[in-house]
Amino acid sequence: MSTDPSRPLLAPPSGSLTISEPKVDSALQLDAPEASPSSSVYLSLVIPTFNESENIEAMIELLSKLLDQALPGNYELIVVDDDSPDYTWKIAQEMVSQYPQLRVMRRQQERGLSTAVIRGWQVARGEVLGVIDGDLQHPPEVLLQLVAETQQGADLATASRHVEGGGVSSWSVVRRFLSRGAQLIGLIILPGVIGRVSDPMSGYFLVRRSAIAGKTLSPVGYKILIEVLGRGNIGRVAEVGYVFQERQSGESKVTWKQYVEYLRHLVRLRLALSPFGRFIRFGFVGLTGLFVDMSVFYLLREGLQLGLTRSNIISVELAILNNFLWNDAWTFSDISSRQQGWRQRAKRLLKFNVICLMGLILNTLIVNFLFNALGMNQYVAKLIAIAVVLFWNFWINLKLSWRVTEVK
Ligand code: GDD
Numbered sequence: 001m002s003t004d005p006s007r008p009l010l011a012p013p014s015g016s017l018t019i020s021e022p023k024v025d026s027a028l029q030l031d032a033p034e035a036s037p038s039s040s041v042y043l044s045l046v047i048p049t050f051n052e053s054e055n056i057e058a059m060i061e062l063l064s065k066l067l068d069q070a071l072p073g074n075y076e077l078i079v080v081d082d083d084s085p086d087y088t089w090k091i092a093q094e095m096v097s098q099y100p101q102l103r104v105m106r107r108q109q110e111r112g113l114s115t116a117v118i119r120g121w122q123v124a125r126g127e128v129l130g131v132i133d134g135d136l137q138h139p140p141e142v143l144l145q146l147v148a149e150t151q152q153g154a155d156l157a158t159a160s161r162h163v164e165g166g167g168v169s170s171w172s173v174v175r176r177f178l179s180r181g182a183q184l185i186g187l188i189i190l191p192g193v194i195g196r197v198s199d200p201m202s203g204y205f206l207v208r209r210s211a212i213a214g215k216t217l218s219p220v221g222y223k224i225l226i227e228v229l230g231r232g233n234i235g236r237v238a239e240v241g242y243v244f245q246e247r248q249s250g251e252s253k254v255t256w257k258q259y260v261e262y263l264r265h266l267v268r269l270r271l272a273l274s275p276f277g278r279f280i281r282f283g284f285v286g287l288t289g290l291f292v293d294m295s296v297f298y299l300l301r302e303g304l305q306l307g308l309t310r311s312n313i314i315s316v317e318l319a320i321l322n323n324f325l326w327n328d329a330w331t332f333s334d335i336s337s338r339q340q341g342w343r344q345r346a347k348r349l350l351k352f353n354v355i356c357l358m359g360l361i362l363n364t365l366i367v368n369f370l371f372n373a374l375g376m377n378q379y380v381a382k383l384i385a386i387a388v389v390l391f392w393n394f395w396i397n398l399k400l401s402w403r404v405t406e407v408k
């Protein structure tokens with residue numbers, strides 16, 4: 001079977017794993033006729049594959065038959081294959097001439113289930129983005145219920161083994177124990193995320209593009225769902241029970257490595273979502289500010305013989321500017337990236353400046369109180385003042401300059 005030259009392999013995107021905003025497109029209506037290649041569709045379903053040559057044809061046939069019924073011309077299937085040695089990508093690419101909704105990506109530079117899914121979503125045209133395994137262990141017919149849930153407004157519709165009608169056909173006791181154990185650890189480390197669904201390990205779900213658009217995702221290993229739940233703006237969640245089927249051909253790629261990656265993923269999300277990780281970055285930026293302050297102060301005093309107060313004001317101001325630029329570009333980058341434009345940035349700088357200057361006053365008051373009123377050693381007093389003002393600067397800026405509550 002030959003490939004269709006007019007529909008070549010998709011070029012794998014590179015760079016950060018960020019999903020683009022939904023396109024405002026009138027053709028988005030559910031009953032849209034044949035969608036043109038650039039126009040939007042309702043559903044983009046990604047099928048990540050590695051060595052699924054024995055399953056991929058059946059997957060594409062079954063899914064196309066189902067979706068041609070439910071969403072005629074208004075869906076797309078995106079196979080993302082990591083250059084499988086068994087040429088899964090080639091088999092799929094040879095089917096595109098027969099399946100107009102099918103697109104295939106062959107990744108040769110990157111590898112991994114979660115990033116494969118996100119790269120697929122990055123080239124997708126759908127209002128709703130989905131993922132299903134490419135080995136028939138996720139029953140395709142459940143997809144229709146998931147689609148229906150999103151049509152009724154769910155931001156996330158997941159297929160779950162742990163709700164009514166759910167289960168696993170033939171998992172060993174060990175795998176069941178590991179899967180449940182992993183879930184328990186997740187509930188301890190990230191209760192607010194893992195606790196939102198009954199099957200956080202599920203690799204079968206649909207999510208509304210607008211709920212994750214603009215977010216930089218950085219999953220580790222297999223668990224793309226917890227990344228979506230953790231970093232997305234997920235409103236209503238719907239769950240549909242399904243029975244995880246036995247694999248008929250090919251083999252699972254899950255090894256102990258995936259379990260280690262899962263723990264790393266949990267810790268990474270924990271740090272990213274808690275202010276703690278951000279506080280560490282803020283503190284580090286504060287240190288660079290200290291360096292700028294001291295060295296500029298030294299240069300002005302020793303180099304230009306400038307007066308004490310003037311030197312101090314200039315060096316402190318330059319340190320504040322330094323800290324703002326680094327915090328805007330690094331500590332709060334996930335927020336500032338959504339509040340683009342000079343006006344917004346200038347507003348943040350002004351707030352940051354005022355808060356830090358108030359911090360400066362607070363610093364001076366604390367040093368004077370501890371040294372003069374409590375007779376404390378001046379350097380210990382200075383260190384305590386710096387620590388208190390670091391918290392003050394961090395917390396007030398978190399709440400005022402970079403409004404985390406507006407953007408998760
Ligand atoms: N592109 C790409 N790259 N695809 C991959 C890779 C990879 O590195 N590794 C695995 N896949 C594909 C497989 O080809 C299959 O289509 C799908 O990802 C799932 O891989 P399996 O190795 O079959 O996983 P599993 O069946 O043991 O576990 C699955 O089900 C669990 C229960 O829902 C996964 O989806 C787990 O994430 C999920 O927890």
Ligand code: MN
Binds near residue numbers: 135137
């Ligand atoms: Mn599988």
